[in-house]
Amino acid sequence: MGILDSIKQDKILIADGAMGTLLYSYGSDCCFEELNLSQPNQIYNIHQAYLNAGANIIQTNTYAANYHKLERYGLQDQVKEINGAAVRLARKAVTNHDAFVVGTIGGIRGIKPQATPIEEIKRTFREQLYCLLLEGVDGILLETFYDLEELETVLSIARKETTLPIISQVSLQEVGFMQNRVPISEALSRLEALGADIVGLNCRLGPYHMLSTLEEVAIPKHAYLSAYPNASLPSYVDGKLQYESDADYFTEAALSFRDQGVRLLGGCCGTTPAHIEAFSTALKGAAPVTEKKVKTRERMTVVTPPAKKTAPPLFEKAKKEQSIIVELDPPRKLNTDRFMQGAQALKDAGIDAITLADNSLASPRVCNTALGSIVKSEIGLRPLIHITCRDRNLIGLQSHLMGLHQLGIHDVLAVTGDPTKVGDFPGASSVYDVTSFGLIDMIKQFNQGISLSGKDLGERTSFSVGAAFNPNVRLIDKAVERLEKKIESGADYFISQPVFSEEKLMEVYQATRHIDAPIYIGIMPLTSSQNANFLHHEVPGIKLTKDILEAMGKHKDDPKQASQEGLTIAKGLLDAALELFNGIYLITPFMRYELTVELATYAKKYGPFHSSRRMHNV
Known part of the structure; x- marks a missing residue:
């Protein structure tokens, strides 16, 4: 039997x-x-x-x-x-x-x-x-x-x-x-x-x-x-x-x-x-039931309401005209006065959004969501919040997205995140329940009103999802393949690592001409010869040309001239970038927002005279 x-x-x-x-x-x-x-x-x-x-x-x-x-x-x-x-x-x-x-x-x-x-x-x-x-x-x-x-x-x-x-x-x-x-x-x-x-x-x-x-x-x-x-x-x-x-x-x-x-x-x-x-x-000895009354209740066939009306997605502007965003890292210490001064100065310079990294280089900083919300409400500047997979498990990531939605923050950048061993607490755990690909999928599912586990969220979110793009690689085609996979996951636009040569800008343009998603090209002003050497030799994904290293090296004993040289180099790169791309991503070094304010002002003056010559996404 x-x-x-x-x-x-x-x-x-x-x-x-x-x-x-x-x-x-x-x-x-x-x-x-x-x-x-x-x-x-x-x-x-x-x-x-x-x-x-x-x-x-x-x-x-x-x-x-x-x-x-x-x-x-x-x-x-x-x-x-x-x-x-x-x-x-x-x-x-x-x-x-x-x-x-x-x-x-x-x-x-x-x-x-x-x-x-x-x-x-x-x-x-x-x-x-x-x-x-x-x-x-x-x-x-x-x-x-x-x-x-x-x-x-x-x-x-x-x-x-x-x-x-x-x-x-x-x-x-x-x-x-x-x-x-x-x-x-x-x-x-x-x-x-x-x-x-x-x-x-x-x-x-x-x-x-x-x-x-x-x-x-x-x-x-x-x-x-x-x-x-x-x-x-x-x-x-x-x-x-x-x-x-x-x-x-x-x-x-x-x-x-x-x-x-x-x-x-x-x-x-x-x-x-x-x-x-x-x-x-x-x-023991109980007879089985062969018939029963099935309970029926109202299934979750309720149509999820459409997403609340929000401002047009940031990336839509970059499809048609010049769009400038600036990264201003949250401070490592609790005093945020200089950060807020920088945010106000950048707003006055006419940028489209301020981007806030999520504990960059695995070092603890003031919560970027908290600062983004303050910047939005007190200064009226659009925040673009970076989200890493390193610091939150699947529960925390979903809770974080729900909180951003409630704050009315809809522009996000999904990144895997630097491993903890590079930061202040190398023994801390790196979570990585998902990579940036999985996070993009999750955010897009939230836009359908469904959580990662399949639960009904009650309403749809309206996130526009950015993804990171590192063009500073030996084989650009491999980097573009990764970019294309992120588009398949749902990425709406891209923000690149800083580029330090006109040749690389042209190479990126040629390799991405077939891609409709806007690319915000990273431009970062150098501040000193030491800064240039550190970026070139120690920061993953960043390489400087020999000419730039030599130019910055000439002013290694003169901080003021070195900073000016860094701005001159950045403006030259901006000239080249604005001929090819609508999106510009300025990266503020060491909270020196006056540098990115000057670059943003320079780019804004440049744009109207040359917009017809821009080739990417036109």
């Missing part, structure tokens, strides 16, 4: 609970799947504990035993050994029990679906699937899938390779929905149509939210329902995750799951043999 035969006898089967939670509580903090080889008794004893608690189905300790995840530990060449040992341990455990063994395969994609190509998932999945099937499992459990495309792909493969029962479980993003806004009822129907024998939910949320979701799910016509809730929401205490839900709560929840038509009930994160025993005891 197999798993499906048991269910057809009007039984509600009880599955086991968490493996990792118990191993973690025992002090294991490594690759849990490797313990199949190094600590087999520990795995065997956990299986026994769940069987003694009343489980009819136990899963192999193979959730992450695939090439992709084992590679993190240097164990990618032991896929066969780890999966094989896991099945043998589970088989040994059920020897004296009326129970089944299912081979577990966990999802790979998380909140960033495109991070793992589907072809890589296929290869990884097939290898693990074959290992489990060769060892002789009673079924396959596909669990904790956040991305429906991934689960549909691997389910289709598994269905072609075996006639064994397949359990396919997705994870909730919020009640009723997966992270890509697919309703759970639709997802489970699609899995049933692809041949899954049991469909359901596991992980992420506890009984309360799972039950709320199952209320909206009809009992499948050809498959059965399953549920593996977490014990509770975890807390973080003394450096460890803890689940505090007691087993009595699961006793109460068991009958509610039965009433929703669940025929396979187990546990996920935080659950222990005590929780499984609560399920088993509560449902």
Whole structure:
């Protein structure tokens, strides 16, 4: 008799609970799947504990035993050994029990679906699937899938390779929905149509939210329902995750799951043999439900309101005429008087926007969003806020975007950010949950009124998204390819690193003539010979010509003349840049805003007489 035969006898089967939670509580903090080889008794004893608690189905300790995840530990060449040992341990455990063994395969994609190509998932999945099937499992459990495309792909493969029962479980993003806004009822129907024998939910949320979701799910016509809730929401205490839900709560929840038509009930994160025993005891002899009333409620079919009216995007001006933006870095110290004086002077010079870097060179500065908001409200100058991926995780980045929207700041520059080791705190963590590409995607999704996780934001944002462009490379074509990929992600315009030669300006122009997105060319006045040498030799992405280094070197002992020489060089570059590009990006060195004010004034005087000669984006 197999798993499906048991269910057809009007039984509600009880599955086991968490493996990792118990191993973690025992002090294991490594690759849990490797313990199949190094600590087999520990795995065997956990299986026994769940069987003694009343489980009819136990899963192999193979959730992450695939090439992709084992590679993190240097164990990618032991896929066969780890999966094989896991099945043998589970088989040994059920020897004296009326129970089944299912081979577990966990999802790979998380909140960033495109991070793992589907072809890589296929290869990884097939290898693990074959290992489990060769060892002789009673079924396959596909669990904790956040991305429906991934689960549909691997389910289709598994269905072609075996006639064994397949359990396919997705994870909730919020009640009723997966992270890509697919309703759970639709997802489970699609899995049933692809041949899954049991469909359901596991992980992420506890009984309360799972039950709320199952209320909206009809009992499948050809498959059965399953549920593996977490014990509770975890807390973080003394450096460890803890689940505090007691087993009595699961006793109460068991009958509610039965009433929703669940025929396979187990546990996920935080659950222990005590929780499984609560399920088993509560449902002993209980008859399954074969009909139920499906709750219908107003789905989130509410049309997201259009974005609020804002000023035309900054980059639209650069498509038609001269546009000047100036970077003025937030100060490292709390006194912002000089910064505000600079912002006012730049406003008086007639620039279009002030750009504020986000802790440039990984050194802490006054929050650029706070200063941008003050500049906007007190001076009336448009702020363009840089956002790095280094300092905020996915939660923080989304919160940050929501805050910018509320402040009415809609011009942003998405950058990956300098690594922390170059800054004041080299031991600090660099987050990098996403790169600039992922951040651009996220911002564009916000413009559709949808968060990265697929939740409805209630209204659309109206961000115009800039991206960084480094033309100071040996092979300009490679830099342009990267630029084109950023356009595919949704970049509206580009801001370049400072350019220090007319030849490079012409090279950039020729290489980007086919691109419609405006490019703001970076021009930065040099302040001294030391400044020039530092930029040339130590700052990534910046190279100066021999002529410029020599010109600045002539004034190494005369700061005033050196500064004047830097302005002369910058004006010459401006002359060349304005012949080719509408967008100019002036970079203020060391808060010396008088330099960029002079350059902005020079460019404004230059523009009207030569606008017809500008070639880029005309």
